[in-house]
Amino acid sequence: MKQIDLGQWLVACYQSFARRIGLTGLVGLLLCCCAFGEGRAPSPTYYDARERAAAALTFEWATTKTVNFSLEFIQRFNHALLNQADAIGAPLDMVRLIDESLANRLFELSALYTIERMPQKMRVRLWEQAVNLQAPDTPDAKENFVYSETYIQGAAVAHVSFNSNNQPIAVHLAKAETDALGLGDFVGTLSAELMVFLAGISPFRLGGSTPEQWRLKAVSPEEWVFVLHPRENPDETEPEIEIHLNRRYQDAPARLEIRSANGETRVWRTLKYKLINGVWFPSEVEYTASSQHQKSRAQYTLLRTTRTRSLRIEIPEGITVYDYRKLGDDAWRYRDDYEETTWKRDLLGEKE
Numbered sequence: 001m002k003q004i005d006l007g008q009w010l011v012a013c014y015q016s017f018a019r020r021i022g023l024t025g026l027v028g029l030l031l032c033c034c035a036f037g038e039g040r041a042p043s044p045t046y047y048d049a050r051e052r053a054a055a056a057l058t059f060e061w062a063t064t065k066t067v068n069f070s071l072e073f074i075q076r077f078n079h080a081l082l083n084q085a086d087a088i089g090a091p092l093d094m095v096r097l098i099d100e101s102l103a104n105r106l107f108e109l110s111a112l113y114t115i116e117r118m119p120q121k122m123r124v125r126l127w128e129q130a131v132n133l134q135a136p137d138t139p140d141a142k143e144n145f146v147y148s149e150t151y152i153q154g155a156a157v158a159h160v161s162f163n164s165n166n167q168p169i170a171v172h173l174a175k176a177e178t179d180a181l182g183l184g185d186f187v188g189t190l191s192a193e194l195m196v197f198l199a200g201i202s203p204f205r206l207g208g209s210t211p212e213q214w215r216l217k218a219v220s221p222e223e224w225v226f227v228l229h230p231r232e233n234p235d236e237t238e239p240e241i242e243i244h245l246n247r248r249y250q251d252a253p254a255r256l257e258i259r260s261a262n263g264e265t266r267v268w269r270t271l272k273y274k275l276i277n278g279v280w281f282p283s284e285v286e287y288t289a290s291s292q293h294q295k296s297r298a299q300y301t302l303l304r305t306t307r308t309r310s311l312r313i314e315i316p317e318g319i320t321v322y323d324y325r326k327l328g329d330d331a332w333r334y335r336d337d338y339e340e341t342t343w344k345r346d347l348l349g350e351k352e
Helices: 006-021 023-038 049-054 071-088 192-199 203-208 325-332
Strands: 057-069 107-118 121-129 145-153 156-162 168-175 215-219 223-228 240-246 252-259 265-276 279-290 294-307 320-323 339-342
Touching: 049 057, 049 279, 057 192, 107 192, 168 325, 192 203, 192 252, 192 265, 192 279, 203 223, 203 240, 252 279, 265 294
Parallel strands: 168 320
Antiparallel strands: 057 107, 057 294, 107 121, 121 145, 145 156, 156 168, 215 223, 223 240, 240 252, 252 265, 265 279, 279 294, 320 339
């Protein structure tokens, strides 16, 4: 299919189909694309009406997840543990290995997300249950909840790690070359696609993209289908991304498929929608992932939404910072080059 310029296509669609397809989602995206093309987009820039509405809301989500690990994954993990022990001269018989009988066993985990949004900043609080494969059946194994916080402000992202007493111990800091909303948390706890379904971020930001980089693949009375093909990369590491937008719910995201060259596939699917302040949002979402070594499935349920009253960056001054900002967008691809410093509020651009 011939590549279609998204901005021109939306103008044509508006002129010929506006009454029939429902105005809210399309007009929001249309106005943003036109302003973007002319260089007069407001700050912050919203790609659709959903982003604009979400920018003043707090979302609370509950998650249940099942995950299993392949025998090959466990064997590789054990091999790495033995190599580490050997490197430091530790007795190998003292290393706690993962029992290979745990291969393909289903583990059920839970998590809670609180996503607080304001037009210029965002905080995501995550309580996530982890599985201890080295001692999965001990009494306290299922009480192993890990807490973290992520702040996104413009192009800057600060991920705060906490210890078992919920005390902040370190900050991982990065800065995107444009805007961080479409990139998510660079340490891997907060994917960009999760932000699309749980926090109202436009899917046309995924991977740091803009609407002009997406191509219309198909259209029906029920949905639009757009694809973002991999950028030029000799190693073929960039995935193919396909987004389905539900025309019956103001073009809200209905399905997202991400296919990587290594065979990994991730699929997000909206099961239910909820009308919030006149705009439709996903309220129940299913996520499945499959790779050579692991399979997982998660279901996200929206518990409540409220208006965000205020939002301050609450990171104690003086704690350790691992600063990856000089890497730019590469911090989302690898993290082996950083500068160590201590936290100060102005590192994230926060002003009193």
